[in-house]
Amino acid sequence: MKRKLALILMACLAAAPALAYEPFVIRDIRLEGLQRITIGTVFNHLPVKIGDTLNETLGVQAIRRLYKSGYFKDVRLEREGNVLVIFVAERSAIARVKFEGNSDITTEQLETSLKQLGLAKGRVLDRALLDKIEQELKRQYYSLGKYGVKVSAEVEQLARNRVDVTIKIAEGDPAEIAAITITGNHHFDTPTLLKQMQLGEPSLFGGRNSYSKQLLGADLETLKSWYLDRGYINFRIESTQVSLTPDKEDVYITINLNEGEQYRVRDIKLAGDLIVGEDELWPLVSLEEDAVFSRRQSLDTTERISNRLSEEGYAFANVNVVPDVDKDTRTVGLTIFVDPGRRVYVRKVNITGNTKSKDEVIRREIRQMEADWMSTKLVSLSRTRLDRLGFFEEVNVETPSVPGTSDQVDVNFSVSERPTGNLTAGVGYSDSQGAMVNLAVTQQNFVGTGKQVGISIDRSSVSSNISLNYTDPYYTQDGISRGFRLYYRKIDTRSITVTNYLTESRGLSVSYGLPLNETDRSRFSVGYDNTRLFVDEYATAQDILDFISENGNVYDNFNGSLSWSRDRRNRRILPTSGGYTLAGVDLTVPGSDLEYYKLNLRHIQYFPLGRQTTLMLKGVLGYGTGYGGNTDLPPFQRYYAGGSNSVRGYDSNSLGPRDSRTNNAIGGDKKFIGNVELILPNPFTEKSGSTRLSAFFDIGNVFAAEDTIEFSKLRRSAGVAFLWLAPVGAMRFSYAIPLNDQPGDQIQNFQFTMGQPF
Template sequence: MTDGFRRSACRIPPLPARPLNDSFAAFSGTAGGRSCRITLARHVRSLYACLLILTWPSLSFAFESFVVRDIRIEGLQRISEGTVFNYLPVREGDTLDEKQSAEVIKALFKTGFFKDVRLEEDDGRLIIFVEERPSIASVKIDGNHDIGSEDLLKALKGIGLAEGKVFDRQILDKVEQELRRQYYSRGKYSLKIDSQVTELPRNRVAVNINIAEGRVARIKQINIIGNNAFSDEELIQDFELSTSNLLSFYTKDDQYSKQKLSADLERLRSYYLDRGYINFEIESTQVSITPDKKEIYITINVKEGEIFQVEQVKLTGKTIVPPEELVPLVRIGPGDTFSRKLATETQKGISDRLGEEGYIFANVNMVPDINQERKTVNITFFVDPGKQVYVRRINFQGNTKTRDEVLRREMRQMEAAWASTTKIERSKTRLERLGYFQEVNVETPAVPGTTDQIDVNYSVTEKSSGNLTAGVGYSQFQGIIFNAAVTQDNIFGSGKRVSFNFNNSQINTIYSLGYFNPYATLDGISSGFDISYRDTNTGYSNYVANYITNVFQVGGNWGLPIGEFDSIRTNLDYSNTKLKTTNQSSTQIVEFIDEHGSEYSTYSSSLGWTHDTLNRAIFATSGGAQRLTGLFALPFSTLQYFKANVRLEQYFPLTQDLTLWLNGDIGYGGGYGGGGNSVLPFWEHFYAGGPNSVRGYQPNSLGPRDSRGYAFGGNSKLTGSVELLFPVPFAGEKLKSVRLGTFVDGGNVFANSPELSNLRFSTGISAKWLSPFGALMFSIAQPLNSQAGDRVQHFQFNFGSGFQGM
């Protein structure tokens, strides 16, 4: 009995040193004529509790309830009494019975603050004895290299294992399990983790996690057993997992991952199902590791089955649109080898077509009827269009700078109209093509409480559409380029563009001011103007005809959309050109000045047609653009001439990462009217060679030459390119602003009409980077048929200016 208290004396044997589970035992009985409540530590073995009861014959387990007139808490060190009282399910005046006493103990253990709780009663006073869990004084991690300590400690803090937190052994066990999972996913199966918990004064502990990462276990072999139709190499070539190769140090494809293996097994299954093996099965998969945990062997047992042919294809259900419109969408037919891929494409094609009519939730199911004896399959595409839905609202989110009207005028899907998947996606593409947003996403949630309405929600991530720049660039053709520019492509969020530029290089000094409004009218008619002044001294190029020009130009432009993908553009311009010779000017230039003078006023009109189906303005992967332009110097100009140009480009997506880009450029110019001033001035000649033309040859160096051997350009031009484009391998989203390519270029310029026998060709590799400082392009090219006198340049780059083929 303790001074001031009458307490029941109960004694229990000592508990195990380290509890192994979270169970606790509460016993009630009588001792010395008073009721007694004893609670064992929460972490106690069930077996130990049973033995304790069997060896405790003196206790009579009969609990006597009582009215709590006071509550006292003993054993607190860091935790306040108020905190404990907040968790207690009993208050003064309550009757405490056996059930409630168990709830009290359970509530206190649930807080995680205590490792032992004991209840006693003395004349109606409830006394709660607690033993606090220790606090964590420090957490230290040693031996980790693959996972940074800073990231690891941050993650540990998020789950409660951090300095100042209450220590819980269970949390430490979970940390060890998660560490093993992380390292196993990296192929380090020889991992060893040794966690040490050191007791410190004032009920504190220091946690040390020692990690021995070990070496990465590499995939030594992948075996497929049971395959007769295809070799192991054919089946494994599309796997994400692989045996070690030259790029494995970067791709990590030789490190085993359960998730990657599951994906590869699905690829294997698809490979067979796309080739008619309907009964293909993966019977088992074994993954074994050598005793030293350094090498992994994967064995896949398969059963191929037989090839099945398609005997009949049916289209049934409620097709909505005329069947003759759906038949061309069926990609698989009688006599074909069964292919799940083609069947899936058929399902998608039909669903998309119904989506154009407002049935965006249409469901097209493929029902195969397999004849095992004849090795044939009848395919039925069952069409369930669902309900026709219309759009209630179109909402925009994320456009904090750009006005809603700028986005809304790009919409091809209208509110209160039947929903069309094609129009919704086209609207998304048009938003992406504005150039104001880094990312555009669209969702079509159903309107709550309705079955025939949806909202279309576009979320955008804005990027800076305005630039105030001053910098230095370099071009192998123009040399060092000093530039300063104030450009706002989306001024005040209105979608209008205003720009002022200053550009100074060895060859050109340019001042320009421009304005463009893409929606001068609600119908999408655009308008704008440009004013510029340019000084050009070609003598610094060392290989282009030498002359000096000073050109002042002012003009207006208008654009008229004539369809979703087509537009017409016209310009009216006035330019004043002053021409000067240098010591290196050729006979052709001197004679031109003698005949036509040195100052020229040109009033020109140009007309252009564009058909543009590119999916993006920058780094497109599908679609194309065809541009036809014609420029005419009006009859009252100093010189009467014309220029016509056709540019074609098309992107073909081959795979998710590979894109084939074809482009061609054809130009022709000359004088008209038959008079003495009917001539195409030499500064309007076409040029070829260099980064945006035929790579591997110096810029503008191909074609006719003047009397001094410098490139003089020509009246016609023919160039083209075939390029295979792809992102930086294995970089994912990290380097999405970089695009690589391998190409074959061809072309030349000619004094009159093109001569195919004089075309120059080259091949090489290229890289294009939209850096924060400007567009950077470089290429390494090898001319294939250079001739004597051609200026070859294998490595070419351009920084600080735009480039084609983006």
């Protein structure tokens, strides 16, 4: 800035002699030297115009203003008769801003930051600004702990008075935390407090020791919250010192605390305008009398009561917990003050961004109605339902107040469409079916109507499938769905560990789905199936040969199914919380060639243990038997276990009863599978939206009709797994160690599948 002012003053002083002439009336103004800057821009900055009398004072002022515009590096005034001639030399324009060597801060972030400082494509180059930019970028890298960063700016002159600016960055390595010292902690030891922090001292296995100013700030807030949740309401951080060694490689952090004393809750009162009865509000209070005070429970209480009030239309209620601290008894009385505010109703529900999906497809998922009281619960539920459709990359909602009113809002949903059609032709691999070839055309949002249409052809060494599917999720306005399916399926088990047989099936079905509430749904279907069963009398299990002897090998069956599901997951793909339950019965109706039924139960639950860690529990039960003229399940309807989808570490479909002649698995009438997975942070990437790393424990088996499910017969395994939702399909890798394998079990430690639906 000083340099700029100096240049302006020098220009003014130099101009003074040139203007040391008699004042004159300006009859015309001529500009010389303009290249990119418009004439109008120059005149906007001039303090004189045609017809004005130019004197020395106005001349100096004109030069000063043109310099201050930032467009020119030289300005000179001359007089030709009564014509004012202005000679200018423009500053160079920035053609491009390039970055080299940046990785921790993205190019987009750097461009945004420098644009705010005035350095961007199309701007005029101010060389004095480059020094400021270098210092600002160093400051940003210092906040990341990279104190050895080097930043330099290079300017390359181009034709037509343009320049390229290249910002070269040598980020260097972050400073490592050598030690963290905490003082003033009398109630909790330092190791306990360090466990609450993201930053940490060097460990035997490394990691967690790179310094970051942002992480330190977050850790200090975490410590404060941790103490407040344990009753230390007067806790404060007195000071924090961060010391850097001369070589800028090591950081020493000292945190000085004042814990204060622990307080308990003396009493709790409800006050204010209790438009909802106390009998409804008290169950929402997480705090308890004579318990240690917790800020988390206090915030949880205010949130619960606010949400309850919003269901009555009081969307902007204020609920505050007012403390009454008694230092002598170390207790705190709490008054929960409720101010419901004005009741608010929705004027309009607006939708934007749906370039493909029809309005009705979106509106039928929205539970907040126009001209009704606003409910934050219904607005949130509406957003969740839109997310679950799978049609949109992003769903956002805003509730701005209507101008000029105090009791009206608009609910504005904005969506970003994602491609819902898919044409795939590829190959895959499964440990249970070997190499696979797939061709599929699917459309989850056919011409924006929300209807689902698909045709797929799959072929592997084990199976061949052709299917045509159509589903209308809103066959009626009440949300009853209807779907049709045509299929052809061929299964040949000779290449796997299952007893040898071949089936050819063809059929069709129609299904209906009925929503019971926001999370529960029932579904029933009816259909026809024709199956032919072929065997090799020398390689097929005797019980299958006996089955054909009794029932023949061609079966015409009329099928029915009834199921109930409950979906409370936070999302369908890679969920991290909530659960999913599916219970159903599949059967053939009386009069079919084969009469049997199968009962199935599946439940999966996700428990978030932290920001990036989740515990998953899954259980699967199955039972099937014949009825009427049949006493057993058909061989091709039996349950199998082992492999990537059940008990990993054992070969696919290899567990359970075996044929005494071939030792191949023949399947069972009862099935039990249990899986426990600890889903861990992905060490390879910060973004885990398409990957999942986990450690697991599997247990399960299948059993014959006459056998009982005994714990000692359940096979168990443990290992690690990695899932990647790649563009070509889901890839699943697992390595498992069987924990109680028995003689004859077929072990397969490493298992891999690709291209299978997830």
